[in-house]
Amino acid sequence: MISYFSRVWGTRYFWVHLALSDLRSRWRRSFFGVMWSIMQPLGLTLLLSLVFSKIFNADIVTYAPYVLSGIIVWDYISANTVGGSLSFVQADAYIKQCNHPLAIYTLRTVVGSSIVLMLASISLYLWVLVVMPQNFGWSWLATLTIFPVLAMIAWPVSTILAYFSTRFRDIPHALGLVMQALWFVSPVYFEAKMFQNGGLHALIDYNPIYHILQIIRAPLLQGQWPTLENYTFSLGTALFFAVIAIMVGKKSERKVIFYL
DSSP states (O other): OHHHHHHHHHTHHHHHHHHHHHHHHHHTTOSSGGGHHHHHHHHHHHHHHHHHHHHTTOOHHHHHHHHHHHHHHHHHHHIIIIIGGGHHHHTHHHHHHOOOOTHHHHHHHHHHHHHHHHHHHHHHHHHHHHHOGGGOSGGGGGGGGHHHHHHHHHHHHHHHHHHHHHHOTTHHHHHHHHHHHHHHTTTSSSOHHHHHHTTOTHHHHTOHHHHHHHHHHHHHHHSOOOOHHHHHHHHHHHHHHHHHHHHHHHHHGGGHHHHO
């Protein structure tokens, strides 16, 4: 396993180049270019906040950054599940010609999505700093940990899905439904207290997405440090999927070429 990750590191210039190339293609010939990574979640946040704040009788000043944090993290998760599941299929030309570790192609997706997440997070930091300056403090340093934590979860998840999606091409389509269902049972846009008041404590207490979101929400929106429980669930999720990805990779890596 150490030799495998050594090979991944040895090809770092290749997969970093692929990730940056994806970003250039994404923003090529666009007038606003990279600014869309900031403008798009902001626009959606304004729309949803105006609607949901009326429906749920919530304070839009505090509800808007709650929604924005959910949008940028959920977009990252979606990009690395639905998009990550197609990593091997989209890289079939490279896979057929180069004997590189297949995990670099899902890592390519994760790196590109992480850059977009960092850019989108700028709007969240600025928004909270303007509307809730009282929350600014040392706890904000904890929000920086969400980037490696998300990456450690996204890489194995994308890799697992990419292996299965190469063999079963219906999986990327089914993932759209799965992600929609997961969105409804997670406090992405809906506040956690709505689930708790409805007796759905399990959807909060044992939901990794809630704990991941708390890593950025607790410092920014509450001025508090994330709890040990938040990190335990998040890192436990990363370890769980990492073990599965290693097991699936050992069994399936050599077979992928036959399904492309």
